[in-house]
Amino acid sequence: MPKETKKFPKDFLWGSSVSSYQVEGNVKNCDWSEKFPARTACNYYLNYEHYFDLAKELNQNAHRFSLSWSRIQPEEGKFDRKQIEHYRKMILALRERGISPMVTIWHWTLPLWMAEKGGWQNSKFSEYFEQYTRFVVEELDDVVDLWLTTNEPMIYTSLAYILGKFPPQKNNLLVVPKVFYNFIETHKKAYKAIHDINKNAKVGIAQNLSFVDVFDENSVLNKAVANAFNFFRNRLFLELTKNYQDFLGINYYFHDRIKFDPFSFSPLKIKNDDKEVSDLGWEIYPEGLYYVLRDLKKYNLPIYITENGLADKEDKKRTKFIMEHLQQIHRAIQDGVDVRGYLHWSLIDNFEWVDGFGPRFGLVEMNYKDMSTKIRKSAREYAKICKTGLLDS
Numbered sequence: 001m002p003k004e005t006k007k008f009p010k011d012f013l014w015g016s017s018v019s020s021y022q023v024e025g026n027v028k029n030c031d032w033s034e035k036f037p038a039r040t041a042c043n044y045y046l047n048y049e050h051y052f053d054l055a056k057e058l059n060q061n062a063h064r065f066s067l068s069w070s071r072i073q074p075e076e077g078k079f080d081r082k083q084i085e086h087y088r089k090m091i092l093a094l095r096e097r098g099i100s101p102m103v104t105i106w107h108w109t110l111p112l113w114m115a116e117k118g119g120w121q122n123s124k125f126s127e128y129f130e131q132y133t134r135f136v137v138e139e140l141d142d143v144v145d146l147w148l149t150t151n152e153p154m155i156y157t158s159l160a161y162i163l164g165k166f167p168p169q170k171n172n173l174l175v176v177p178k179v180f181y182n183f184i185e186t187h188k189k190a191y192k193a194i195h196d197i198n199k200n201a202k203v204g205i206a207q208n209l210s211f212v213d214v215f216d217e218n219s220v221l222n223k224a225v226a227n228a229f230n231f232f233r234n235r236l237f238l239e240l241t242k243n244y245q246d247f248l249g250i251n252y253y254f255h256d257r258i259k260f261d262p263f264s265f266s267p268l269k270i271k272n273d274d275k276e277v278s279d280l281g282w283e284i285y286p287e288g289l290y291y292v293l294r295d296l297k298k299y300n301l302p303i304y305i306t307e308n309g310l311a312d313k314e315d316k317k318r319t320k321f322i323m324e325h326l327q328q329i330h331r332a333i334q335d336g337v338d339v340r341g342y343l344h345w346s347l348i349d350n351f352e353w354v355d356g357f358g359p360r361f362g363l364v365e366m367n368y369k370d371m372s373t374k375i376r377k378s379a380r381e382y383a384k385i386c387k388t389g390l391l392d393s
Contacts, residue, residue, distance in 0.1 A: 013341030014386035015062030059386035066107035211288025215259035251307035255285035309345035311359035318378035
């Protein structure tokens with residue numbers, strides 16, 4: 001059977017993503033730096049031009065990165081102009097290479113002073129964040145195409161306040177409603193602030209959405225529980241912010257196949273087939289991305305895949321992973337979903353939060369001993385698609 005060539009839209013964004021704490025190195029005055037130090041990380045802060053050259057070599061025309069609040073506002077009420085100028089230089093370096101910047105204002109780390117005030121539990125958090133946002137946007141708006149206010153609010157809330165893995169490492173369901181409310185208010189205020197500065201700005205959130213289905217199709221109870229899980233896991237935050245988004249940023253990694261047994265000590269379980277998994281044991285399920293995108297069509301907003309990737313140290317699965325997820329994106333586009341870009345996670349191997357430097361998500365391999373880099377074979381294959389906008393299947 002001959003191969004079918006799939007063509008993506010002419011102005012489609014092809015790129016990759018990183019976040020400040022995971023790649024920059026030497027971040028101080030940060031709530032992560034004491035218990036989970038990233039040390040020099042990838043030295044991206046000083047060596048960004050090298051990484052941007054790699055992105056250009058790989059035919060990428062978009063790059064998502066985040067700002068470090070700890071660098072920009074090291075003390076309450078004090079902004080460091082040298083740091084914002086540094087980020088301007090980074091953005092201009094991207095533009096010089098024909099790469100469009102997508103900037104995340106907050107990606108999971110807080111300045112120590114903000115953490116000491118209670119972080120996301122502080123009732124005035126949205127006001128502090130609005131002040132930070134206004135400073136950043138007033139300084140960088142003229143060179144930024146797309147803004148993301150925050151990254152994965154639901155995932156962060158779960159990991160920081162329910163499971164206790166991320167700072168402030170709490171296991172307290174009672175604080176979750178307040179944190180959740182603060183995320184909603186923070187995004188709304190930041191959205192309004194950005195549009196006060198530039199009414200034509202494009203603003204969204206990077207939200208981690210999973211594909212939720214049921215283990216037992218014949219169980220009415222199983223379906224009801226899966227629908228409830230899907231609502232709280234994927235839809236609630238989106239429903240409450242849908243009027244404050246110019247586009248949807250979607251991070252896709254997970255398939256949640258729900259099994260509910262009311263007679264079990266632990267009644268709610270996620271039981272995936274796990275026929276193929278990443279180095280972290282995450283199920284690889286490209287078809288789920290199609291269903292996630294199809295469900296988002298009703299919002300009638302442009303969509304960017306702001307993260308999608310896997311831990312694959314040996315680079316044995318990444319090429320197939322990218323191809324199969326792009327096939328599902330193209331399928332969604334053919335069904336009328338307005339997907340405008342794909343940014344793979346990640347451009348380079350990086351500090352994977354509580355998992356440290358072990359997991360390897362990069363299109364580019366990092367040698368952390370001497371900071372040398374090596375483009376992986378999968379990155380070369382992805383680069384062919386970035387150049388032509390064509391996908392063979």
